[in-house]
Amino acid sequence: MTMWTSPRGPAVLVIEPMGNAGRFLVEAADRLGVRLYAATHEEVHDGYPDWLRTALAGVCATDLTDTARALEDMAAFCRQHAVAGIAACFELFTPLAALLARRVGLPGNDPRLAHAARNKILMGEAFAAAGIPAPRWAVAHDVAEAHRVAREGPDGLGWPLVVKPAEQGGSWGVSVVEGPDGLADAVEAAQRFTHAQPHGLALDPRVLLQEYVAGEEYSCDTVVAGGVAYPMPVVRKDTTKGRYRVETGHTCPSGLSARLVAQVRHTAARAALAVGVRDGIAHTEVKIPPGSRTPHVIETGARLPGDSLCEVVEAATGVSEAVAYLQAVLGLVPDTVPSRADAAAIRFLLPESGGVLRRVDIPGLPGTHSEVSLRPGDAVPEPSDSTCRVGHVVARAGTADRARALADRVVARSRVEVG
Ligand SMILES: Nc1ncnc2c1ncn2[C@@H]1O[C@H](COP(=O)(O)OP(=O)(O)OP(=O)(O)O)[C@@H](O)[C@H]1O
Ligand SMILES: [Mg+2]
Incomplete structure (x- = not known):
């Protein structure tokens, strides 16, 4: 180091x-x-x-x-x-x-490509130009256009499809839509915020419609230094099902075969380079359709991961992505070689519905630690994006299955009361 x-x-x-x-x-x-x-x-x-x-x-x-x-x-x-x-x-x-x-x-x-890591429409174009497997997509300015573009083409985008803002994060305004009846609500949700807080940055008001990619979801970060990609470990991502896909947790290692891990890392590195990451880091999310060996890139961002993934990856492998990122932006060779082969999992405590938080208890079990992000008396948003989290637990163990099971046990024994 x-x-x-x-x-x-x-x-x-x-x-x-x-x-x-x-x-x-x-x-x-x-x-x-x-x-x-x-x-x-x-x-x-x-x-x-x-x-x-x-x-x-x-x-x-x-x-x-x-x-x-x-x-x-x-x-x-x-x-x-x-x-x-x-x-x-x-x-x-x-x-x-x-x-x-x-x-x-x-x-x-690369400043000429950097907007593609922020704007999912430009990202779709960058992935297409680089031949990166990604969902088919279309752009709409309003509900009427969304209905039209959903139907266009030989098969349309098909149902379900995913509606999301061109520029946002934290699953804000992202909906999985089962059929035409749900489209108006989803477009409205995606266009709800015209500016990103707390800075008041104006957002692209357009909406992206994407083909729905079935299968398990994974993320993989890529440190890039001097244009050379250093792939980080693959992490399994769990989300809620249904209209809103809010993260429920992440596990490292991913449980994928060595062959698929290599495939995900390769695809994530290509995605990072496609959106112009040259000295920095990218967080890439992929889904692998059942029966397929081809990871489809859902999105990539030219930043460190959120969701305390830096902690999860370091607990499992000894690699600090934040250290590697700082080294990359300073023009140094990043330290990305794992120093251990353990496992870690994070689980988020989500409420069943919005309201006011009455009580939160997260028990402490050996090998785990937890953090509460909302206090009794705080407003709890509806569980439609990641702002609804009440807290989280991180578990460390020798294998991914044991880390997940330990984190799940803490969540099962936790109490979240919302009134
Ligand atoms: N085309 C798709 N097919 C299947 N699932 C999708 C698709 N697009 C998004 N999702 C699901 O919705 C989640 C959120 O979408 P996306 O990552 O595009 O939005 P985001 O706001 O940038 O998310 P976050 O910041 O929470 O990662 C994804 O992690 C995935 O579970
Ligand atoms: Mg995402």
Whole structure:
């Protein structure tokens, strides 16, 4: 692992470190002796938790929704603080990070392709251009057009199909639609948010309709340094079934055969390169249709994974994706060789319906630790996207089956009461 002995190690500017992966970046910077700076909005910085505020060496306050101004402010900040690497934590700002890196002459992603890692319509085009297996798709501006494009072509997209916003994350506004009757509601849900909070970034209002890919779901991250892809472990992803596909958990290793693991890693690396990742990391989600050996890419983002996957992968393999990401943006060779072959699983506690949280109890079992994200008295959103999580449990064990079973046992013994 590369370490700097100077107390003033190299500096990395993170465009919005708030969010799930932020704490893993902070921890990785600490391990590497990297000074971490944040670029954000003044009012967003006011809401930072203490652990983040105190971990930062400084803050570049700007308006991230105004590309010209943000680039001007951040470039000046980079010169002033001798910044040696640019990172992004928020998917929607990954194109901005690519533009900044190019402007200040630091390692970064291809700015001409970077929007494809944020916008799922451009992503579909990039995958098609690179010949990457992915669901067929169509674009709609409104409900009438959605009905039309769902029917078009020799077979249409077929039913069920998936409706999702062109730009969003956290499963917000994503619906699996069984037939034409559900289309209007799904398009409305996908278009509900015109701006992403907390920055107020305007979103592409178009809606994507995708062919439904059946089968199990997996994710695989790819660190890319100097254009060379370093595939990370494959993780199995579990979600709710039905209209809303909210993550219920992840397990590493995935349980796939060595051959399929290699196939998923290869496909994920191709997807990362197709959306212009050159010095950074990508989180790619795939589904493998039953009976098929071809992973179909659902999406890829040029960022660290959310859902505490950094913790799950490191517990299972000893590889810190956040350390590897910082190394990649600093132009170094990333440490991606596993140092152990254990297993870990995370399970999320989801409510059965929305309301007010009355009570949450997560029992502690050996080999597990848990975190509560909502407190009694807090509003619990409907279980239609990942904001409804009440907490999570991480279990570590020698095998994936044992880690999953342990995490499931904790969830089964937990109590979530919503009134
Ligand atoms: N074409 C598809 N076929 C089958 N399932 C899909 C498809 N598209 C999305 N899904 C399901 O919906 C989930 C959320 O969709 P997607 O990943 O596109 O949205 P997101 O908001 O970026 O999600 P997140 O940030 O939670 O990963 C996927 O993980 C998958 O389970
Ligand atoms: Mg996703």
